[in-house]
Amino acid sequence: MAKRRIGILTAGSDSPGLNAAIRAIGKAALSEGFELIGFQDGFTGLLNNHSLPIEAAYLSNILTKGGTVLGTSKDRPHEMQETHGPQHVQSAIDTYRSHKLDGLVCLGGRDTQTSAHFLQERGLNIISLPKSIENNIATTELTIGFDTALGIASEAIDRLHSTAHANHRIIIVEITGHTAGWLTLGAGIASGADVILLPEIPYDMQSVANAILKRSQAGKRFSLIAVAEGSRSKDDVAFYERSLSLNASRRSGQDAKKVAARINRLESQFTGNTMMLASQLEQLTGLETRTTILGYLLRGGSPSATDRVLATQFGTACVSYIEKNRYGVMLAQQAGEITAVPLSEVAGKDKPIPADHPWLTGARRIGTNLGD
16 A cells, blocks of 8 residues: 655644644654655745655654744635636645645644635645634634643733732733634633623723723722723724625625725724723723733743643544545544534634633623623
């Protein structure tokens, strides 16, 4: 029987635990006699045939390292079709076939899952693993990188408590999360944030100000707010939805790209509002306000033990599915077990926090203001 030849790439933003997953896939695959080909810098490497053989020495001493030894990029085949034409997608397919691959493993976030499904629909054998510090990939309870980022965000808020207390300030901490607030909610609860603002719950500015003033009147000399970068006020959401509806109604007779560009500009106006939030709270409360944006800090450094174990579970399970010729799936953790779900059930989907989730219930029970 001929050796299986498997490709592997990491795409999208980096996150802690990717190297642990690469190591697990590599060690398990090599032990079964597979040949492993790594594509550098995500789908860009597949497009341009930038590849290297992965052997045992390549996997040595990478378990604890952050980032990804394969490199990454944000090129997305499902978008290349429109932005660069079908020839770019065909180049990626040609690379896959020129290496005589039996399958391709894609490690990445939501957009990577969409690209993986896109390539699967074009005849490639694809299997993917979920990576996201935001834990926002549909059908899986946990994603690689989330636990590490949760620990970093929680520690950052812990450290800001002391400076907030010393200077009698409102301190706002912006945490990654465009469409899902898992990271902000978890870190906010873990570190005792007084207010937690999430994309899933549009906030009322006056409600937030009242909560802070109530603390101040009770003798609490500081307040700490954890805010997801995609959080928006109720007024902004209402305006955005009206504008989006108006733009959508004008699609007929207009160039679709112009309409899409207008919608993108509109969306950009209603994200990253943390500085405006700080300014408005100062005006409403009369209290000095400072802002800290954690940003890329959440992606760096060594992965937590939990992420190393999770990545190893995903990686070894991936090889088991390849041995069974099970492709067109993303591996997921459900009820604590590693399973596989069709890429069609993951592609293009978000995983917002359910309104009845125990984390939300717990936050409300301890008096955390959620802005509503």
